[in-house]
Amino acid sequence: MSVTKKDVNYVADLARLKLSEEETESLANDMNQILDYMTTLEELDTSDVEPLEHVIDLEYRLRDDKAKEPLSHEDALKNAPDADTDYFRVPRVIE
Amino acid sequence: MSSSVNDNYEAVIGLEVHAQLLTESKAFAPVSTEFGGSPNTQVSPLCLGHPGTLPVLNENLVRYIIKMGLATNCDIARKSIFARKNYFYPDLPKGYQISQYDTPICHDGHIDITTDGVDKKIGITRIHMEEDAGKSIHDQDPFNTLIDLNRAGVPLIEIVSEPDIRSAKEAYEYLKRIKQIVQYLEICDGNMEEGSLRCDANVSVRPKGREEFGTRTELKNMNSFRNVERAIDFEIERQIELIESGGKVVQQTLLWDANKMETRMMRSKEEAHDYRYFPEPDIPPVVVTDEMLEDIKEELPxxxxxxxxxxxxxxxxxxxxxxxxxxxxxxxxxxxxxxxxxxxxxxxxxxxxxxxxxxxxxxxxxxxxxxxxxxxxxxxxxxxxxxxxxxxxxxxxxxxxxxxxxxxxxxxxxMNLVQVSDTDFLEPIVDEVIEQHPDEVERYRNGKKGLIGFFIGQVMQRSQGKANPEMVREMISDRLEQE
Structure with missing residues (x-):
């Protein structure tokens, strides 16, 4: 199986990325190389190996269910490209 | 449509129910989940999707969903992982929802429902943890959409049923049962109108006796128990009519319009859903220990x-x-x-x-x-x-x-309603009533015993309702019988 430029464009579209013709081509090449490498790994027998879900093997500590002081309303809106006094403002989503 | 045509078909329904959990803080950030705060006042950098933030899982999200799993006869996965569900929408600032994909924490359960006196088991495929999105407001500003992120990151559980439901009524009973269970567990207030319980339905029909499923549609926007029942009924009818008239059911998402009492097509999206789930790298696997499980079992009401x-x-x-x-x-x-x-x-x-x-x-x-x-x-x-x-x-x-x-x-x-059981007070009234109604007294004594009610009524009235009616009955019947 090899990655086509169409595949790259599809994924780029989902990620809202705009790629030039050259970028599309070079990414398709990169992806194919990665997949080729993976096929080498496939030669190993991994039937006894647990899937690795996380690279750091640690026992996860859960957080106590307590609410703390939130971000101030001013700080929350401060970095927004557009906002009114209460809300973040974005281009109209539905017609 | 005639019921005989309907009788030739069978509906196959599965429900996806989202329940907003009654935790104090959000799923991955120590921020209040309280409903009704001013817009964008219950947020942290994490809720806003700022770079450099890390989610830290709320213990009660795990505890509450395990309670739900135990109450619905599910197996509890001792190790489950979170996944990122990727899509772009302004009320999801991170660009992905933290959810669970192939290892839900609860799976393979069931609940019992009773519909018209008939008991039935409805299978639960899975219950998983995820976070809510923010709220988009489209009708306050004519040119823009406004975003409130107070709800972003509020913990949800999604309860997915097996396609075991066969009628709108069964769907209604199933949903009521889910509401009852979450309320008993005190993990969700179960209010559909306010959106703390939400329900989507997958509906298809097939000729009776056929094994394979028909093409399904997904119903959304049903914000009350009755609307779920109505929408499913409507959709079953619509699909049968469509097939009977030679048409084909198209797989699509439909919105229920409660005012028009009909389903209509949601604006179709440009591309099919492709959420590109992958394991959430910021949250290690959730491990449920024996100790934790025992502890939660003990807490079950x-x-x-x-x-x-x-x-x-x-x-x-x-x-x-x-x-x-x-x-x-x-x-x-x-x-x-x-x-x-x-x-x-x-x-x-x-x-x-x-x-x-x-x-x-x-x-x-x-x-x-x-x-x-x-x-x-x-x-x-x-x-x-x-x-x-x-x-x-x-x-x-x-x-x-x-x-x-x-x-x-x-x-x-x-209100002067304290009952009078005092014979000194009641006796003169009883005397008065008997004296003033000689005809009725005569008829009573001649066997018309039902008139006792009339005398009691008279005494009650004259005592302004305060007389003890039992006592009055006794006094009157004594008087009328003895003479």
Whole structure:
């Protein structure tokens, strides 16, 4: 199986990325190389190996269910490209 | 459509229910989940999707979903992982929702429902943890969409049923059962109108006897229990009609329009959903230890069926009455709390099942909004039990208690309804009534015993309703029989 430029464009579209013709081509090449490498790994027998879900093997500590002081309303809106006094403002989503 | 055509088809329905959890803080950030705060005041950098932030899982999200899993006979995965569900929408600032994909924490369970007296098991495929998105407001600003991120990151559980449901009514019963369970567990308030319980339905039809499923549609936007039932009924009819007229069901998402009572197509998206799930790298696998599981099992409350049976056994209640009282956890709690203050279970359940339920119904409120406290209501029951008021006075005082924050005893005195059982007070009234109605006395003595009610009524009226009717009956019948 090899990655086509169409595949790259599809994924780029989902990620809202705009790629030039050259970028599309070079990414398709990169992806194919990665997949080729993976096929080498496939030669190993991994039937006894647990899937690795996380690279750091640690026992996860859960957080106590307590609410703390939130971000101030001013700080929350401060970095927004557009906002009114209460809300973040974005281009109209539905017609 | 004729029912004979409908009888040739069978509906196959699966429900996806989202329940917003009653945690104090969000799923991955220590920020309040309280409903109704001013816009964008319950947020942290994490809720806003700022770079450099890390999610830290709320213990109660895990505990609550395990409770739900245990209450719905699920297997609990000892190790489960979170996944990122990637899509772009302005109320999802991170660009992905943290959810679970191929290792839900609860799976392979079931609940029991009863529809028209028939019991049935509905399978639960999975229950998984995820976070809510923010709120988009489209109708306040003519040119923009406004975003409130207070709800972003509020913990949700998604309960996915097997396609075991065969009618809109079964779907309704299933949903009611889910609501009852989350309320008993106190993990969600179960309010569909306010969106703390949300339901999507996958609906398809097939000719009876066929194994394979028909093409399904997904119904959304059903924001009450009745609307779920109506929308599914409508969609089943629509699909059958379509097939009967030679058409084909198209797989699509439909919105229920409660005003027009019909489903309509959601604006179709440019591309098919492709969420590109992958393991959430910021949250290590969630491990459920034996100790944690045992601890949670111990915290489980008495569940509806067990409580119902206890009410039947302990309070000598009918099946129907016990069913009604335990349907809503808070009503059952209310009943038991009143009982702590007033001794007679039968008297308490009678009052709740008649007057109190009527009030809740008339005012369209839940027991939590009921204006009379358990103690005050117990006072009313006790007053009647002690024979200090008669039953019609009880209703009058009850109605007054709905409006005024006073005890039953205070109101009984104020309204002059304290029952008089004093013969010195009642005797002259009885004498007067008998003297003034010689004809009725004659007819009574000639065998028309039913007239006793007339005499009692007269005495009650003249005592302004205060007389103890039992006593009056005794006094009158004594007088009329002896002479």
């Amino acid at each position: 008495e569940m509806p069926d067990v409580r119902k049976q206890r009410f039947i056994d302990e309070f000598d209640m009918s099946d129907d009455d016990a069913q009604t009282l335990t349907e809503d956890r808070y009503l059952a709690d209310f009943y038991e709390e009143v009982l702590l203050h007033a001794g007679n279970p039968k008297a308490v359940s009678n009052l709740i099942l008649t007057e109190v339920l009527r009030t809740l119904n008339d005012r369209s409120i839940g027991i939590k909004e009921f204006p009379i406290s358990e103690e005050r209501l117990a006072g009313l029951v006790q007053l009647r039990e002690d024979d200090k008021i008669n039953s019609s006075a009880m209703t009058e005082i009850y109605n007054a208690m709905l409006e005024e924050e006073k005890t039953a005893e205070e109101l009984a005195k104020e």
